[in-house]
Amino acid sequence: VGEDSAVFDLAKQKISSWVYFTGILGAVLFVLDVGWLDSSTGYGKAFIDAVSTLSESHEVVMLILLLIFATVHSGMASLRDAGESLIGERAYRVLFAGVSLPLAVSTIVYFINHRYDGMQLWQLQSVPGVHELVWISSFISFFLLYPSTFNLLEVAAVDKPKMHLWETGVMRITRHPQMVGQVIWCLAHTIWMGNSVAVAASLGLIGHHLFGVWNGDRRLASRYGEAFEVVKSRTSVIPFAAILDGRQKLPKDYYKEFIRLPYLTITALTLGAYWAHPLMQAASFRLHW
Template sequence: MWTLALACAFFLCIHLMISGTSMKEQIIAKIGGVAYYILFSLFSIGGLVWMCIAFGIALGDPMNVVLWKSGPFLRIAGLFGNFFAFLLVIGGLTTPSPTNLLALHKLPDKSIYGIVRVSRHPVLAGIGVWALTHIVCNGNLAAWIFFSSMLALCALGANNIDRKRLALMGDVYESIKRRTSIIPFVSIIEGRTAFAPEELGVARMLMAVSLYSAVTVLHELLFTGRAI
């Protein structure tokens, strides 16, 4: 269990204490941008692999106490939650967004469009929903540590991106922030933007449905455990 906690702490630190601070610029100034991104990618992949291996081991650890048991209702709700997570991630990866890397060079023609109306950070929001769903439906200590770390990374990462974009784009990004939200649907519920389902795209939705169905069916084979 302690190995899992250490792996999660390492993964969070390299993203929030290095990538999310001025330390990143200091390292780039010393070793160059290409070397930094190669090393950061290697550390990130290594940290994630370490987390996954440690999580698998921690599931059989005597310290892995059961905090709560999820009944049929929670498991059914978890399936819907995971489906929504897939919609957010696939939509976010395939829709021009003011928060993705391409926006550092040029904002999309329509800065608030499609899935961005639901969340200004759709990919991080989707991973966050996935993590929260797994926390609720897997009420043991190992799952709580693993998925809470992912949820924290998404929440802190989204705020970190907002801070950087605001410093870079000023009032332009401030206007985008006022009309959108990090948490899905909050800006729509508050009336700061309108929901436009036709902008989501049929192809994106079909892709999300297909990938979700494949992962759900193959979940036990891929991750040695049933889906939720």
């Protein structure tokens, strides 16, 4: 009933599409830099400064930033059907990304810059095995966090964006991999940092993604009707629950559903993000947000 996730057929790829994708990505990064990140031309610092005036508490500011992002992101996702009918799928994707991306970047940068400014609640970084636990948990979380990499051309609106009803791959384990991945990431990083800012950020992110579980199912049910109910009946929100109670039958060659380019891409990007931590931190510090 559902679609096969993470399929990448090289024979069906067009060089022109990936040229457009590269051009669009470059243009988006340029506009983001000029319109939001650059202190002399962008509005990012003014936005952070405005939110920061609401409270002297980094925890409260962190939660407000997350609330703003979550409201805009989930709100625009909920309005997707109406928006696409008015301006088209590609235009709405551009609008959605154009509004969500600066807010997401602002929230991430603020978190990086203030992640150790809160009250220290525990200190486990020197405990043997904790670093390895956090690293492995974070690695697993990225496999769950970014199913959007299944369709990069749709993300960039090169191909017409669609609302997919995935059923294979990671979806056999959990119907909401982004939520599960976010929970794992939050728990791992909260254990590692052990302070009140990390707790506040984790509560906000987990709350946003738990709402996304309900909202995502609601939107899929509205779009696909009975087909979604069939997929829902043989998948689960809680990881492995449908497998354990027999509703989900894994094929003998299930592992092959992960030996696909999107998952290999996620692996490379996850390792790259880990090694690039110092660069990301330095870039965030230079913004003085």
